[in-house]
Amino acid sequence: MSDPVEQTEKREGTAEEKPTETPIAPDTNPTQEQVEEPKNDVAATAPVQPEAPKTEEPKVEKPAYLTKTPALGEFFDRLPSILTTVGHNEMWGVSLKDYNDVPTVNVLIKFLRANEGNVKAAEDQLSKALKWRKDVNPQALAESGKYSAAKYGGLGYLTTYEENGRPLVFTWNIYGAVKDANATFANADEFVQWRAALMELAVQDLKMKDATEVIDYDGEDPYQMIQVHDYLNVKFMRMDPAVRTATKKVIDVFATSYPELLREKYFVNVPAIMGWMFSAMKLFLSRNTTRKFHPISNGANLAREFPPALVEKLPKVYGGKGPELKENARIVPLTEEPVAAKEETPKEPVQESPKEAAKEEPVQEAAKEEAAKEPVQEETPKAEPAKEGSTKDSAKEEPAKDGAQ
Known part of the structure; x- marks a missing residue:
């Protein structure tokens, strides 16, 4: 049987040996090496984490x-x-x-x-x-430019109606209202500016700057206008160089600076002799534009080209039931200043002295008496001995001068 004292000593010895095997107590101060060791582990693993996705920008999808x-x-x-x-x-x-x-x-x-x-x-x-x-700066021309009423009065109008909730813009060029072709077309640059001013007023009514929807490249375009050119009673059928120059310049400027703004273009009361103008336009304008040209010999038939609702608003002279252009259409600002420069006040004739007049009278009387003595020679008509074929040649030259804008 074991001794109780021995058993007690063995139990106490066992208790004393346990602390030597126990790890450092939590309240024991750690060494510097132990504190820094976790940091070294984090630094070692940091490069492994991918950072590229953080700098990548999302791809922007195009409209x-x-x-x-x-x-x-x-x-x-x-x-x-x-x-x-x-x-x-x-x-x-x-x-x-x-x-x-x-x-x-x-x-x-x-x-x-x-x-x-x-x-x-x-x-x-x-x-x-x-x-x-x-x-x-055509916008300024439309807003504050002023042109001679004598040159451009009655030539250009702008009317804006409504179609399916959108503005339907018409520009009207009444070339039969030209009073003096030379005065109106002599300054080609000024004529182009006046015509551009009218165009700018029409563009403003299209409200393109307020658009909220993109037009379909292959579809309908609501931002287009209708143009009407009226040649009734045109006086300048034998077109002089000034009219030709102004016409060509307008076509050139508009083809370059106002593309795809034309929905339809109607030439009303058109003389047959004006065929040269349509040929000229085809040289400067695209096929997509020239297919929109519609010559109409009688202006009263213009209204037939539009639906009944619009016929109610078009001027009566064009087959509609609405007011005339002069009554409700807009125009480019005009001034009443005369076209030509002011005529100088005629100078009073210089009064001749009685002596000078007396000297001159015998000379004039002598000249009259001398002329009376000479036999009067009849002028030979030039038309009679005309060479054969001259009439044909002159007839060929006439059409080249005919036409109007």
Whole structure:
């Protein structure tokens, strides 16, 4: 049987040996090496974590109208360079920006459509149009420009109706109202400016700068107008060089600076001799534009081209039931200043002295008596000995001079 004292000593010895095997107590101060060791572990594992996704920017999806028409996207890529080179960004009241701006998109679509999708050609045309607007400032011409009433009074009108909740804009050019063809067309630049001023008023009514929807490149375009050119009672059928020059210049400027703004163009009361003008237009305008031209020999038939609701508003002279243009249409500001320079006050005739008059009278009487003595020679008619074929030649030359804008 074991001794109780021995058993007690063994139990106490066992209790004393346990502390030597126990780890450091929690309240024991750790060494510097133990404190820094976790930091070293974190530093070692940090590079393993991927950081690239944090710096990546989400891909921006382009609008559908750019993906649908790649040429339009390419056109927008070139737009900043165009605006920088020209130094002007206003087109038809729209400040050109980027492809997120709806009015800007519509402007570029028009220039691209006018060039049948050719981006380089559209870029060249837009550059020329911007430069022309920068030099001429047609908006100012429409707002504050004043033109001679004697030259342009009654020649141009603007009416705006409503169709399906949108403005339907008409410009009317009444060339039969020209009083003096030489005065109206002699200054071609001034005539172009007056015509551009009328166009700008029409563009303002289209409200392109307020557009909220992009037009369909291959679909309908609500931002277009109707033009009517009336040649009733035109007096300048034998067109002189001044009229031809002004006509050509208007066609050139409008084809460059106002593309795809025309919905339809009606030439009413058109003389057959004006065929040369339509041929000239085909040289400067795209096929997409010339297909919109409609010659009508009788102006009263114009209303037949439109729905009944619009017929109620068109002027009576064109087959409608509405008021005449002079009664409700808008015009470019005109001034009543005379066309020609003021005539100088005629100088009073110099009174001759009685002696000088007496000297001159015998000379005049002598000349009269001498003339009376000479036999009167009859002038031989020039028409009689005309060479054969001369009538045909003169007839051939006449049509080249005929026509009107």
